[in-house]
Amino acid sequence: MTVVLHSPPHEEGSSLSLRLWTEDDIPELIDAYRDPVxxxxxxxxxxxxxxxxxxxxxxxxxxxxxxxxxxxxxESRAENGRPRLVANVVLKGFVVGGDSAEVGYWTARAARGQGIAGRALELLTIWTFERFATQGLECLRLLHQVDNYASCRVAQKTSYVLEEIIPARPPFPNDGHVHIRRAHQS
Known part of the structure; x- marks a missing residue:
């Protein structure tokens, strides 16, 4: 099932926007992954x-x-007007008729602590439910390791409720949190 993106999610009145990945992002992507965190x-x-x-x-x-x-x-830069890559958000595992899927994200080092992960996740969440709730999507899951406190804060700030703790399984060495958000919450 190919998904066509008619209108990318964006935050009204903001410098933050979501778009598809392109080859032009490669240098910033490499730089983002240099961060050991x-x-x-x-x-x-x-x-x-x-x-x-x-x-x-x-x-x-x-x-x-x-x-x-x-x-x-x-995120558009005020100093030169050129957008910079600040994060990634993703919807994974959705199938038409399925009632749940998973969301994930990462934030580049220079953009951490500015609320970008939460804002981007909220954009993705709203877009996902608007786009797929009529196809059966009822719930989004967000998973992270229990010691990833920053991800836990992002989940809480975006109304993803802690539902359960799951045991560690490769490739993750620690137990995990499963947070959920339901379509009727959006």
Missing amino acids: MRQWTRFHVNDEQDARRWVDLQRKGWNDGDRLSFAVM
Whole structure:
């Protein structure tokens, strides 16, 4: 199922926007993955241009297959007007007629502590329910390791409620939190 993006999610009156990933993002993507904190929490690591191209291709394939809808989160820079890559948000595992899917995100080092992850996740959440609730989507899950306190705060600030703690399983070494948000909450 190919998903067509007619109108990317955006925040009214804000410098924050979501768009599809492009090859132009490769240098900033490589730079984002140089951060050891981000590498600690992500499974796929980008070390060089080849890895970055593979990562961008994976995002395109997800859109073509309809099972991984990933957005580059961009913030316009006041000083030069050029947008910069600040984060990634993704909807994973949705199938038409299915009642749940998973969301995920990461934030580039320079953008942390500014509320960008929460704002981007909220944009993705609203867009997802508007786009897919009529196709059966009722619930979004957000998973993170229990020691990822920043992700827990983002989940709480965006009304994802802690539902359960799940045991560690590879590749994750620690137990995890499962937060959920239901369509009727949006």
